[in-house]
Amino acid sequence: MATVAFLGLGVMGYPMAGHLVAKGHQVTVYNRTEAKAKTWVVEHGGKWGATPRAAAEGAEFVMACVGNDDDLRSVCLGPDGAFAGMKPGTVFVDHTTVSAQVTRELAAVAAEQGKNFVDAPVSGGQAGAQNGVLSVMCGGDAAAYERAEPVIAAYARICRRLGDSGAGQLAKMMNQICIAGLVQGLAEALAFGQKAGLDGAAVVEVISQGAAGSWQMQNRHKTMLAGEFDFGFAVDWMRKDLKICLETADQIGAILPVTALVDQFYKEVQQMGGQRNDTSSLIRRLTR
Known part of the structure; x- marks a missing residue:
């Protein structure tokens, strides 16, 4: 020990x-x-x-x-x-x-x-x-x-x-880039389902077993539909991380159009008072 x-x-x-x-x-x-x-x-x-x-x-x-x-x-x-x-x-x-x-x-x-x-x-x-x-x-x-x-x-x-040194942080940037796109896609799908008059939870039960399934879908769809956003990683911290991703992308010549767009969507959530909401709160800007 x-x-x-x-x-x-x-x-x-x-x-x-x-x-x-x-x-x-x-x-x-x-x-x-x-x-x-x-x-x-x-x-x-x-x-x-x-x-x-x-x-x-x-x-x-x-x-x-x-x-x-x-x-x-x-x-x-x-x-x-x-x-x-x-x-x-x-x-x-x-x-x-x-x-x-x-x-x-x-x-x-x-x-x-x-x-x-x-x-x-x-x-x-x-x-x-x-x-x-x-x-x-x-x-x-x-x-x-x-x-x-x-x-x-x-x-x-x-x-x-x-x-070597820095590789862990670069890998974490990849992780956050993935999460940003996944949560936005899930938020759009759930908001679309609500507008279409579907039972979002019932639909997710089906599509989560196919190619659309993800950790975010499995663990966050119910609370997103209920408007509950007091779980895990806060929007303020996600924007800090995405800023690192975008700055690093500029330095190495990578292109992150979806990440840049989702970062601005998180900025809107902050302006709605959601600084301490968790990252699944992206759906707030689609259902207000």
Whole structure:
């Protein structure tokens, strides 16, 4: 069993850190809101650190799941950052969805200090984190990944290294590109069915068994039809991710017309007050 620090106890990180304890790892947590870290310790045991550096001291692995590029830099760098507390050879595993650029930047800093950095964004949403069945896409040094994979397994259904530093983040971009198009297609189909006077749930029972079937259809069609959007990944975070996808596409010469269009549809949902709705709320703009 490993000595692990976990930085960031949001809707994903809180249960992920809990799974580490359940698998027997020794865990010290850090959260920007100190009270949440203390609550986690009361619930799961382990320890909490007042700074990322304090949490990382003595750890063999340091996991992070924070908000964005700037949040990740802030928990890694500086006198109170995790890198300052990590001994040489420690593996930093970043579960945040960020740009490949900041991943490579921080991986280079870690390498200069004799430390390891694995980018490991996750897919599966809040439910996947709570149930310990996340899909984890990784990039970085192969040896560092092989050391980290058994620890990541505490909350993963599948975990794969897909290439060098940044490959995990690029794979996560592919994941978000797929989701954007799938949810929009499902939203349009359900809204079409309502206008046509069909029983959407009955239709989905049939078409979900054929080529139209998807995870989104299976898990979100009922709540979409009911106008319930308090499940999983928020629109604000999806737009953050799609911005990364679109910026990266410009850099590498990829064309993402559907993704760009759906991003604007999510902007409309934000303007309707749906910033914290989950991503299935795309149907709101079609049924108002």
